[in-house]
Amino acid sequence: MDRRTAWILCAAVGLLLAVGFLYPAFCVLREAFIDPRDGGFTFGYVLAVLRDPLYRDGLINALLLGLASTLVAALLALPLALVNHRYSFPGRGFLALALLVPMILPPFVGAIGIKCILGTEGSFNAVLAGLGWMDPLHPRDWMAENRLLGIVVMNALHLYPILYLNLAAALAQMDPAMEQAAANLGCSPWRRLTRVTLPIITPGLFAGGALVFIWAFTELGVPLVFDFPRVAPVQILDGIKNLDRNPLPYALTTIVLVVAGGVFLASKLLFGSGRHGAAPRPSLRSAPQPLNGWLGWACSGLFAGVTALACLPHLGVILMSVSGHWHNSVLPAELTLAHWQEALGSALVVPSIQNSLSYAGLATAVALVMGIAAAWVIARSDLRIRHLLDTLTMLPLAVPGLVLAFGYLSLSQEGKPFAILVGAGGSPLLLLGLAYAVRRLPYVTRAAVAGLQQCDPVLEQAARSMGASAWSTLRRISLPLLAAHLAAGGVLAFAFSMLEVSDSLILAQRAEHFPITKATFALMSALGDGPQLAAALGVWSMAFLSVALIGASLLNGKRGGLSGE
Amino acid sequence: METLSIRSVRKTFPTPTGPLTVLDDVNLTIAPGELFFLLGPSGCGKTTLLRCLAGLDFPTAGAIFFGDRDVTDLAPHFRETAMVFQSYALWPHLSVSENIAFGLVERKVPSEERDRRVLEALASVRLDGLGDRSIDQLSGGQQQRVALARALVVRPRCLLLDEPLSNLDAQLRVEMRQEIRRIVKENGLTAVYVTHDQEEALAMADRMAILSRGRIAQVGTPEEVYRRPVTSEVARFIGETNLLAAEMSGQDAATISVHTAAGVFTGILGDPSHQTVAGQFTELSVRPEAWRPAAVGEPNTLTGIVVEKVYLGQRAQLTLRTELGLLRIVIINPPGDLTTGHELTVSVATSDVVVLPRK
Numbered sequence: 001m002d003r004r005t006a007w008i009l010c011a012a013v014g015l016l017l018a019v020g021f022l023y024p025a026f027c028v029l030r031e032a033f034i035d036p037r038d039g040g041f042t043f044g045y046v047l048a049v050l051r052d053p054l055y056r057d058g059l060i061n062a063l064l065l066g067l068a069s070t071l072v073a074a075l076l077a078l079p080l081a082l083v084n085h086r087y088s089f090p091g092r093g094f095l096a097l098a099l100l101v102p103m104i105l106p107p108f109v110g111a112i113g114i115k116c117i118l119g120t121e122g123s124f125n126a127v128l129a130g131l132g133w134m135d136p137l138h139p140r141d142w143m144a145e146n147r148l149l150g151i152v153v154m155n156a157l158h159l160y161p162i163l164y165l166n167l168a169a170a171l172a173q174m175d176p177a178m179e180q181a182a183a184n185l186g187c188s189p190w191r192r193l194t195r196v197t198l199p200i201i202t203p204g205l206f207a208g209g210a211l212v213f214i215w216a217f218t219e220l221g222v223p224l225v226f227d228f229p230r231v232a233p234v235q236i237l238d239g240i241k242n243l244d245r246n247p248l249p250y251a252l253t254t255i256v257l258v259v260a261g262g263v264f265l266a267s268k269l270l271f272g273s274g275r276h277g278a279a280p281r282p283s284l285r286s287a288p289q290p291l292n293g294w295l296g297w298a299c300s301g302l303f304a305g306v307t308a309l310a311c312l313p314h315l316g317v318i319l320m321s322v323s324g325h326w327h328n329s330v331l332p333a334e335l336t337l338a339h340w341q342e343a344l345g346s347a348l349v350v351p352s353i354q355n356s357l358s359y360a361g362l363a364t365a366v367a368l369v370m371g372i373a374a375a376w377v378i379a380r381s382d383l384r385i386r387h388l389l390d391t392l393t394m395l396p397l398a399v400p401g402l403v404l405a406f407g408y409l410s411l412s413q414e415g416k417p418f419a420i421l422v423g424a425g426g427s428p429l430l431l432l433g434l435a436y437a438v439r440r441l442p443y444v445t446r447a448a449v450a451g452l453q454q455c456d457p458v459l460e461q462a463a464r465s466m467g468a469s470a471w472s473t474l475r476r477i478s479l480p481l482l483a484a485h486l487a488a489g490g491v492l493a494f495a496f497s498m499l500e501v502s503d504s505l506i507l508a509q510r511a512e513h514f515p516i517t518k519a520t521f522a523l524m525s526a527l528g529d530g531p532q533l534a535a536a537l538g539v540w541s542m543a544f545l546s547v548a549l550i551g552a553s554l555l556n557g558k559r560g561g562l563s564g565e
Numbered sequence: 566m567e568t569l570s571i572r573s574v575r576k577t578f579p580t581p582t583g584p585l586t587v588l589d590d591v592n593l594t595i596a597p598g599e600l601f602f603l604l605g606p607s608g609c610g611k612t613t614l615l616r617c618l619a620g621l622d623f624p625t626a627g628a629i630f631f632g633d634r635d636v637t638d639l640a641p642h643f644r645e646t647a648m649v650f651q652s653y654a655l656w657p658h659l660s661v662s663e664n665i666a667f668g669l670v671e672r673k674v675p676s677e678e679r680d681r682r683v684l685e686a687l688a689s690v691r692l693d694g695l696g697d698r699s700i701d702q703l704s705g706g707q708q709q710r711v712a713l714a715r716a717l718v719v720r721p722r723c724l725l726l727d728e729p730l731s732n733l734d735a736q737l738r739v740e741m742r743q744e745i746r747r748i749v750k751e752n753g754l755t756a757v758y759v760t761h762d763q764e765e766a767l768a769m770a771d772r773m774a775i776l777s778r779g780r781i782a783q784v785g786t787p788e789e790v791y792r793r794p795v796t797s798e799v800a801r802f803i804g805e806t807n808l809l810a811a812e813m814s815g816q817d818a819a820t821i822s823v824h825t826a827a828g829v830f831t832g833i834l835g836d837p838s839h840q841t842v843a844g845q846f847t848e849l850s851v852r853p854e855a856w857r858p859a860a861v862g863e864p865n866t867l868t869g870i871v872v873e874k875v876y877l878g879q880r881a882q883l884t885l886r887t888e889l890g891l892l893r894i895v896i897i898n899p900p901g902d903l904t905t906g907h908e909l910t911v912s913v914a915t916s917d918v919v920v921l922p923r924k
Contacts, residue, residue, distance in 0.1 A: 002640060461621050462654035464641035466668030466719060472642075476667070480658045 006381035009373040020438035024407025031250035045251035062232040066217030072156035081167035089296035095303035102310040104545040111225030113316020157310040163208040170204025210267035218400035264398040321535035343536035352519035360497035363436030371444030379452035401502035440493035447489025451482040567632030574627035605776035647716035662696035668719035686718040724756040795836040800850040832918025859912035
């Protein structure tokens with residue numbers, strides 16, 4: 001690619017990131033360092049946060065939650081990925097896809113479900129009471145008793161698919177000859193795992209681990225549902241809700257950002273460059289070894305068990321959506337499909353689906369164009385700045401959605417730069433399109449970079465040598481070869497845009513502009529059968545997103561993954 | 566068609582430890598219709614030079630001309646070259662015919678003519694009837710032919726081949742050599758062919774350039790390069806040779822005489838422009854097959870004990886221990902009594918003793 005084109009593409013992506021990401025983030029951070037009295041620069045607020053025992057507790061708790069969630073997610077994902085890579089067992093294809101199901105529900109919706117199951121009046125207590133192991137008059141509140149543990153388990157069950165996908169991608173990229181060579185030299189299966197396989201997939205493990213850590217570290221919905229306020233993201237939300245311009249929440253945000261960004265950069269620096277043992281064109285396909293008898297069924301059981309556990313919240317939501325009355329019983333006392341129909345008839349629901357489709361559609365289109373441009377510069381140009389661009393496009397993963405959403409909100413007020421993005425009647429189409437696009441750019445960029453890296457540049461050079469211009473080469477050679485990767489990245493971006501919580505809650509102000517998530521949130525707090533309607537809407541979006549994710553997974557084949565490296 | 570000239574081309578790549586020079590002051594002129602070889606060991610810069618001709622890399626300094634046109638900084642798709650890649654680089658999402666038609670589509674050739682030329686190209690590489698196949702349904706040899714057809718069909722100004730045969734098995738490689746040469750000559754193409762296989766170069770080239778560490782060591786016809794290498798490096802790289810230590814003694818118009826530990830030898834200079842001084846240390850390059858059994862006392866003779874014999878039917882490879890060290894010779898139709906331990910005297914013609922500057 002000639003350098004001029006590379007610079008133009010680089011500038012375009014840079015502009016999008018500068019406007020949609022760096023500037024709003026900077027505006028939020030500025031509050032943390034500017035003394036409102038004299039407008040001078042100060043470290044005082046950051047120091048004050050670190051000295052404040054409440055905030056310090058919040059940070060420590062967030063770190064603990066992040067680390068523990070990542071560890072538990074890794075303990076779940078690693079054996080699953082290894083087993084799926086190495087063995088075939090009954091129902092392997094379906095079970096491997098089903099593992100991804102937990103991703104289809106925003107945790108706060110899942111929270112309705114988990115309350116139905118673990119709450120004082122939930123199914124679990126009803127089971128215990130039915131067995132005579134608990135006094136029904138003095139039920140235990142499971143969610144209140146082990147809050148930290150509960151949050152960790154919820155996070156891990158929601159996030160392990162990210163790690164699983166990364167590990168699966170790393171394993172699929174590994175040249176099977178690596179393991180075969182070790183076996184040939186007399187290495188036992190277990191030592192092959194520790195001496196060859198694990199070291200080779202370590203970059204994948206850390207790339208996925210960093211994403212999971214950042215997600216859990218900045219997770220807002222789950223601690224809120226577990227009613228656990230002493231954790232940094234909740235403290236930020238509470239602080240920002242107060243409009244008295246207290247700078248401490250901003251300073252806390254800054255610290256969260258620095259930690260998240262630091263972990264992300266560290267994982268990139270330590271493991272980003274080396275793609276050990278990757279075979280661009282593996283000479284051998286690794287055929288999984290069939291497991292017969294009880295061993296095979298044990299593997300099926302492992303996959304089904306993890307999926308079932310992770311799907312408890314979803315199950316709760318589904319039951320909720322079909323229940324007429326549900327208290328102190330294992331299953332709802334009455335079943336009805338009325339809520340599903342009512343939900344589709346509600347004034348909030350159908351427009352919210354239309355809104356979400358248009359916001360997410362716009363965002364996906366922007367993210368695809370920009371993601372391809374960025375990937376092209378990263379994977380194919382020799383500009384020094386491509387490394388910076390690579391880091392910059394991934395950085396939105398390291399920034400809590402809440403921070404950016406708040407930046408957008410303050411920038412879109414009357415007279416501020418983003419006011420021009422607010423459409424007629426206060427439509428947040430452009431604002432949300434931009435916000436979604438920036439935060440989903442990493443998925444598309446990663447998918448496109450992975451595709452380009454797997455596609456030998458010589459195929460493009462051959463086209464150039466046959467007289468094709470750069471544009472023609474992109475259109476006739478690269479895009480068709482990348483199609484599966486781009487479709488997969490695009491579907492992920494679209495699905496995650498449909499699920500987006502923070503931007504949607506904060507930026508869509510009027511009911512007629514609500515996207516699905518905000519409509520769900522509004523229904524949840526409505527009186528009457530609101531929660532059931534919310535659950536029904538949740539079921540509709542789960543169904544929709546399952547189809548989208550399964551499609552993406554099929555398109556991507558085994559090479560998928562939210563590979564963060 | 567036009568002359569292709571490479572003028573003082575230099576190419577450096579940035580590395581963490583400073584710039585790495587891959588090509589250094591390379592000058593070459595390739596005549597129209599010539600099948601020209603770039604030959605050298607791995608890492609000598611031959612592929613980089615080829616990529617500079619294709620426009621896939623650009624020289625750090627120097628210029629490349631196609632005829633009178635300076636193409637040094639021209640983008641690859643304006644050069645009208647066509648390259649055959651070592652890995653073939655066939656596009657997996659296109660059929661055989663679509664791969665071949667690609668360049669014609671770029672050149673906006675009308676579809677009727679395009680179809681006709683694709684069929685012709687398929688026929689010329691003997692792949693008639695396989696146009697609808699997908700790439701992964703072809704064997705390695707067939708894929709190689711598709712890559713060749715794809716490059717030929719656009720009638721390039723210059724055909725560039727980057728080790729096109731290195732992924733084929735030995736027998737197919739030998740067959741394809743003559744096939745490629747036939748196609749290039751039948752189409753009257755100028756072609757630049759990169760390889761590290763000296764036999765391929767000797768068998769196919771009109772002329773060749775030997776590259777060594779980014780510089781051109783020698784340019785000439787296969788016979789010139791084989792019979793009259795200009796440095797011991799070239800002598801060693803092309804074919805097998807014996808390098809013998811010597812000291813310059815005298816020179817007349819055509820021949821040169823040198824002292825060795827085994828007496829006086831007369832030979833010729835590898836590089837006629839080379840200035841010689843009596844007493845200067847030199848090296849002699851004598852090919853194994855240039856020696857023949859002789860009587861003691863003839864000029865240019867050497868006597869030794871046979872220490873190893875490899876019998877190969879029509880010939881035998883012998884190793885002699887002589888006063889000049891171990892000597893490898895090849896004897897055609899070897900007599901049966903020539904066994905290890907025998908003493909043997911061999912001689913060599915003056916024109917087969919190449920005197921080289923000593924490194």
